[in-house]
Amino acid sequence: MSPISRRRLGALTALAGLGVVAAGCSTGNPLAPSSAPATGKGSGATVVIGSQQYYSNEIIAELYAQALEASGFTVTRQYQIGQREIYLPELEAGKIDVIPEYSGNLLQYYDKKATATDAAQIATALGQALPKGLRALTAAAASDQDSYTVTKALADQYGLAAIADLTKAPQPVKIAANSEFATRPYGPAGVKTAYGVDLQLVPVEDSGGPLTLRALTDGTVQVADLYTADPSIAKNNLVILSDPKNLILPQNVTPIVSAKVDAKAAAAIEAVNSQLSVADLQQLNARSVDEQAKSADIASAWLKSKGLV
Amino acid sequence: MNFLIEAFAWLADPTHWGGPNGIGVRLGEHLAYSVAGVALACVIAIPAGWWVGHSGRLRGLAVGISGGARALPTLGLVTLLGILFGIGLIGPMVAFVILALPSVLAGAYSGVEAADRQAVDGARASGMTEFQVLTKVEVPLGFPLLVGGIRSAFLQVIATATLAAYVGSGGLGRFLFLGLKTQDYAQMLAASLLVVALALVIDVTFAAIQRLTSPARFR
Numbered sequence: 380m381s382p383i384s385r386r387r388l389g390a391l392t393a394l395a396g397l398g399v400v401a402a403g404c405s406t407g408n409p410l411a412p413s414s415a416p417a418t419g420k421g422s423g424a425t426v427v428i429g430s431q432q433y434y435s436n437e438i439i440a441e442l443y444a445q446a447l448e449a450s451g452f453t454v455t456r457q458y459q460i461g462q463r464e465i466y467l468p469e470l471e472a473g474k475i476d477v478i479p480e481y482s483g484n485l486l487q488y489y490d491k492k493a494t495a496t497d498a499a500q501i502a503t504a505l506g507q508a509l510p511k512g513l514r515a516l517t518a519a520a521a522s523d524q525d526s527y528t529v530t531k532a533l534a535d536q537y538g539l540a541a542i543a544d545l546t547k548a549p550q551p552v553k554i555a556a557n558s559e560f561a562t563r564p565y566g567p568a569g570v571k572t573a574y575g576v577d578l579q580l581v582p583v584e585d586s587g588g589p590l591t592l593r594a595l596t597d598g599t600v601q602v603a604d605l606y607t608a609d610p611s612i613a614k615n616n617l618v619i620l621s622d623p624k625n626l627i628l629p630q631n632v633t634p635i636v637s638a639k640v641d642a643k644a645a646a647a648i649e650a651v652n653s654q655l656s657v658a659d660l661q662q663l664n665a666r667s668v669d670e671q672a673k674s675a676d677i678a679s680a681w682l683k684s685k686g687l688v
Numbered sequence: 689m690n691f692l693i694e695a696f697a698w699l700a701d702p703t704h705w706g707g708p709n710g711i712g713v714r715l716g717e718h719l720a721y722s723v724a725g726v727a728l729a730c731v732i733a734i735p736a737g738w739w740v741g742h743s744g745r746l747r748g749l750a751v752g753i754s755g756g757a758r759a760l761p762t763l764g765l766v767t768l769l770g771i772l773f774g775i776g777l778i779g780p781m782v783a784f785v786i787l788a789l790p791s792v793l794a795g796a797y798s799g800v801e802a803a804d805r806q807a808v809d810g811a812r813a814s815g816m817t818e819f820q821v822l823t824k825v826e827v828p829l830g831f832p833l834l835v836g837g838i839r840s841a842f843l844q845v846i847a848t849a850t851l852a853a854y855v856g857s858g859g860l861g862r863f864l865f866l867g868l869k870t871q872d873y874a875q876m877l878a879a880s881l882l883v884v885a886l887a888l889v890i891d892v893t894f895a896a897i898q899r900l901t902s903p904a905r906f907r
Contacts, residue, residue: 555775558853558862559869583775584854584865590767594775594856 426644429466429475430458434674435523435608435664439479439632441678442651442663447477449688450647458674463488471510476637477648482518483628485635496625498522505633512638516645518631519655523608525565525627527554527620533601534618541621543574548601551579555594556604558582565626573624578602607657610665632660654685694874695881709862715882717858721777721849722890725784726842729792732785734834737796741830742822750797754790762787766851775856780849787848788841795837799830832902839894846887850879860886 426447430440437458444454457475460466467488469475482501486493489508495501498518505515527542534540537548545552560566560580567578583591587605595603596615605612607619632655634648663681666672682688698704705711740750762783769779803826811825812818827834853861860879867876 555856557869558866561866562870581775581856582853582862582865583856584869585767590770590775590855593771597774599774599776599856 424639424641425453425455426640427455427457427474427476429460429469429478431463431466431478432459432461434667435660436479438663438667438674438677439655439660440477441674442655442682443477443479443634443648445675445678445682446647446651446687447644449682450643452644452647470513470635470637473512473637473639476639478635480515480633480635481523481630482515482633483524483630485633487628496628498629498631501629501631502633509635513635514638516634516636517649517652518633519652520631521608521655521657521660522629522631523606523657523660524630525563525604526607527570527622527627528595528603528605528612528617529601529620530595531616531618534620539618539620541574541623542570542576542626544620545574545576545578545602551577552602553579553581553600554602554604555581555583555591555600557584557586560604565622565628569626573626608660608664610661610668613658613661614665650687651682654687691873691877695877698874698878699881711863711882714858714860714862715886717852718846718849718860718883718886721781721784721852721857721859722842722845725781725845725849726788726792726838728781728785729788729841730838733789733792734796737793737834738800738822738827740793741797741800742818742826747797750793754794757786757790760786762848763851763854766854770855777852777857779855780852780857783851784845784849788845791837791841791844792834793837795834795840796830799833799837800826801830802833803829832898835894835898835901839891839898842890842894843887846890847883850883 428440428444428447430437440456440458444456447454460469460475463485466475466478470478482498482505486495486501486505486508489510490504493501493504493508495504502515502518509515527545529539533548538544539548554560554567556566558580560582563569567580570576570578581594581600583594585591587603587609591603591605592611592615594600595605595617602620605617611617612619632652634652636645636648640648659681663677666677666680667674679688699711707713737750740746765783765786766780769782773779773782800822807825807829808821811821816824849859850861850864852859853865860882863875863879863882867873867879
C-alpha cells in the first residue's frame with residue numbers, strides 16, 4: 380500500500396473516531412474522499428488492524444479482525460506492513476489500533492537493557508516499557524520463538540528432553556542456524572555457560588527454512604534452530620528441547636493496542652488469545668504453507684472450531 | 689565514507705586474519721571453490737565446445753544453452769540443490785559449474801569457429817585428419833577466445849562463490865552473511881572488498897595468459 384493511501388486511511392480512521400458523520404466537511408484535508416463513509420456498517424467504531432510482513436503474523440491479525448467483526452466492530456485491515464521500525468511508529472501515531480506482536484523481541488525493541496527472562500516477567504516489563512497511549516493485552520500461550528530442536532529418533536536414542544541433555548549425545552554436537560546465532564545470548568557461548576553444552580555452529584542462512592530442516596533430518600546436524608510455530612516441527616515429528624533457564628527469550632503472541640480499543644474490543648481479542656496454543660499456531664501456519672489457504676479462510680475455520688464466532 | 693574507513697580498519701586488524709574462521713582460511717576456501725567450479729565446467733564445456741565448433745552440429749543448442757543458462761538465478765539454484773543434496777558443498781558447486789558453463793562453452797566453440805577458414809582448408813588439403821585439423825589448427829587459433837571465456841567464467845564464479853556460505857560451507861560469504869545479519873556493515877563491506885580484490889587479481893592473471901597465448905600478429 381502506498382504511503383499516501385495509508386495516510387488517507389489514517390485520516391479516515393481519525394474522522395471515524397471523532398464521530399464526524401460527513402467526511403471531508405469539517406477538515407481542510409483535500410485527500411479525504413467525500414464518498415467514503417465515515418463510520419462502517421457495524422454498530423461499533425472502526426478498528427485498524429495491522430500485521431508484520433510474516434504470513435503467520437497475518438493469520439493472527441486476521442483472527443483478531445474476525446473476532447472483532449463478530450463483536451460488532453468495523454475492521455480495516457492493513458496487513459504485511461514490514462518490520463517493527465516501520466509499523467510501531469504508525470501504531471504510536473494512532474494510524475493502526477491493533478497489531479499482533481511477540482513479547483520478548485518487542486520488549487527488547489523498547490528497552491535494550493531489559494533483564495526479564497520468563498513470560499510473566501516480560502509481560503510486566505512490557506507494560507512499563509510501552510510508549511504512552513499503547514498497551515499490551517493478555518498474551519497467548521502460543522510463542523513463536525527460536526528453539527533447540529532435534530529429531531525424535533535422536534531424542535529417544537540419547538534421552539534428550541532439555542538442552543542440557545545434549546551433553547549425553549555424541550560430541551561434537553552440531554547445530555544449524557543463521558550465522559548471527561553465534562553472536563546471540565542463546566548461542567553457543569550462552570549454552571556453554573548455562574548448560575555446559577559444547578555446540579558447533581553450522582551456518583545455514585535460511586532462518587530455519589527448508590535447508591535447515593533438511594540438514595537436521597538427514598543427520599548433517601543434530602540440532603536446528605527452528606521457530607516454535609513452524610508447522611514442520613509437528614510434520615516431521617521433531618522434539619523441541621526445553622530451556623528451563625529461559626536462555627531463549629519467550630515470544631508469546633501479544634496484541635499491542637491503542638487507546639481506541641475499548642474494553643469490549645479488548646475482550647474479543649483476549650478471547651482469541653486465551654485459546655491460542657503453540658499447537659494451534661502450528662496448525663494455522665500449516666494450512667498456509669501446505670494448502671496455500673488464505674488467511675481469512677484459515678482464521679474463520681479456526682474461530683468456528685473454537686466457538687469464538 | 690565512514691563505512692569504508694571502518695571496513696579497512698576491519699581488514700587491517702591482524703586478529704581477523706588468523707585462526708580457523710580467519711580471512712586467510714576463508715580466502716583460500718573461496719579461491720578453491722572458484723577454481724574447482726571453473727575447472728569442472730572446463731572439463732565438460734571445452735570438449736563439447738570444440739566438437740560443436742568443429743563439426744557445426746548442435747550449434748543452435750550450444751548457443752541456446754550458453755545464452756539461457758546465464759539467466760538462471762544462482763541463489764535459487766543453490767537453495768534448490770541444497771534441498772536436493774543437503775547442505776554442504778555439492779549444491780553450491782553444481783551451481784558454480786552451471787554458472788561457469790555458458791562462458792566456457794561459448795569461448796570454446798566460437799574460438800574454433802573463428803579459426804581462419806583458409807588455414808583450416810589448407811590443413812585439410814595437406815592431408816591432416818579431422819582430429820589433426822582440430823588440435824593443430826583450430827584449437828591453437830581459437831585459444832585466446834577460449835581463455836577469454838574461462839576468464840569471464842572465473843569472474844562470475846568468484847563473485848558468486850559467496851553463496852556457498854548460504855548452505856553451511858565456507859568462503860568469503862561467511863563474513864558477508866554474518867555482517868548482514870548482525871548489522872556489522874564494516875565487516876560486510878570488508879568482505880566485499882576482498883571478493884573484488886580476488887577477482888581483480890584473477891582477471892589480471894588471465895589477461896596476461898590471454899596475451900601470451902594470442903598469435904603474434906594480434907598482440
